[in-house]
Amino acid sequence: MLRRFFSTTLGQMSAIIACSSVATFVLFAGILSYIGSPPTPPWPWPEAYRIATVANVLRKMRVADRPAAMAAAQTQNMSLTFADFPRPCEGHSLDTREMENILRANIENADTLxxxxxxxxxxxxxxxxxxxxxxxxxxxxxxxxxxxPLRFTFPFLTALAFLCIGVVAMSTWAVWRVIRPLRRLSEKADAFTHDVAVVEPLALQGPLEVRRAAQAFNRMQERIAGFVQSRTRMLAAISHDLRTPLTRMRLHVETGREDTMRPRLLRDITLMQTMVDSALSFLSSGLDNETGEWLDVGALLSTLCDEYEETGARIRYDGRADIRVYCRPNAMQRACANLIENALAYGDNVVVDAVVENDEVLITVSDDGPGIPAQRLEEVTEPFVRLDPARAQRPGSVGLGLSIVAEIVRAHGGRLTLENRRPAGLCARIRLPLDAPRSA
Incomplete structure (x- = not known):
């Protein structure tokens, strides 16, 4: 707790002020204890010492010698007389009681003093x-x-000068220590406005609040740079892939016959529409306007498998029938459909499974296709990454299917993993937390 407090700006400023004050006090006390300039004792010690000394001396002297001793002891600020019936003053205070107690302790036989x-x-x-x-x-x-009154002696002036210099120096150092990382953050932010490419992350230095701001800036810089990079890659990929159907369409129009040109143009238009739809789907990930609700994942997967089976695909669902998850239904259906379509594109047999395991919902889609090279398992989940066989077998694909799945799963607080099967095939797993209402 204390360590966390002293890592904040308030804690560090408090520690600096406390240390400088202690150092100033120690030096001040050392200077004032210098033998050549002793401090004046406080009340009532000077007066009490003089009165107790005179009273004890007079008590021990002969009566005939007392008048001379009293005359010698009198000063401008103190007078001594003997009286049979003195007229007492009427003032009482804590200071007079303090003086009275001290004199009674230091004057012999003075209980009635x-x-x-x-x-x-x-x-x-x-x-x-x-x-x-x-x-x-x-x-x-x-x-x-x-x-x-206080005397302005050399020790006093020296201590006062040290106090001023020490406080100014420590305060300057403290302010500089706080401002330096803030200045770096400002320079980094200004540079980022001119070039959104990810550069070296900002060092986490300074108080806790400044380190948190630097960490937030690093995350923001990484997200914005990734956003710009993915959109740039998307435009480059679409521009590249649209050239082929556009070229074919131009050739059809220039050289084709009217009776055969229409179906070819419609096929190329459909292909282009598929590419554009994939890109737009990746931009939204199907999450912007959809609200979360409880969904029976088992029923969803079973329904999807039945629909694909009706088209002639060899697919089956082996999981539980009742697995409820709080999610965005359309986005989750889209993610599962993308995995199933990807498996059906490269495999002859597909098995879909769903279980509850370690407070997580585990959805598995397995196929018996050629799989993915081990060194590219993580790469294929990035946007616009396509393996060469995939481009030949799936016209219109721009490499966004697995990217969309990963984005949707990540938005629900889960994760997507890919793993090759033996002897052949690919296994795609989606893990979703059971406490999805907070993460969705």
Missing amino acids: MVLGCDAESSVSKFQVLVPLDGRVLEIRADRVSRM
Whole structure:
């Protein structure tokens, strides 16, 4: 928890300020403890030390010698007199009680000692100390002189200068550390507007928020570059493949007879329409305007197999009859149909299966065709990738069938895998999570 906090901008700024403050305090304390410039003690120690010393000395002296000692001890801020019935002041405060406790602890036989404040505005600016001494009362009136105004000495100025320089330096470093990755992100984004090709990903540096922004930018850059690349490849593939039917149509019009030209033109137009429809299907993947709902995948696959079997295909469904998945029905039907058509195009016998395995729905479409070279199993799921035999056997194919299946499965939170069978054939597997409502 603490590690995560200190990886954020707030945590790092807090740590920097705390460390600089501790360092400043340590140096400040070291400078003020310098022997050549001791600090002034706080209240009430200066006054209490003087009064306790005078009272203890007078207590031990002879009565005849006390007047001379009292005269020598008096200063501008403290007067001493003996009185039989002194007139006590009326002020009391926490400071006078603190002084009273200290004097009682440091003056012999002074349990009845009293400290009173004599200033109407502040009870401790001028205070009175009454000390019982040999049947009389020693009255001491003094001014509070401790806690003098701060002196601008060299140690103080040095500590203050270090504080300012330290805070400025640490703050500058902190701001620079945060701004540097943001500047790189800005430069990378500006460069990406001029060239959408995927370049080196932005390094994940700085606080947690900046690293998240850089990671999001890298993902966005990769997606946009992939989007542009796939669309460019699509246009190139369609442009290339449309040349053949367009050339044939031109030749038919120029050299063909009218009675044979019509069916050939219709065949080429159908071929071109198939290519265009495949490209448009890949662009939408059938997901844009369709809402999700619960679908019996077993019933769907069984129905598809029956429909293809009625056309003469050798296909069967061996899976369960009741497997419910939350998905987009039309898109899922299209993905399964593409896999079945692909299997029927290259194999004589096709087996479709569906089971629930490890909290996943596993759909399998197997054929006995030639399979796919092992080094190209992952490549064929990319858009516009076609094997040479496929182009010859399936006119109108632009290499988007498996790409569309992979896109639909990925949008449902699943994955598509291809695997060669032994001794021959291909096995295509779709894995969908049972918690598909969140991923769909």
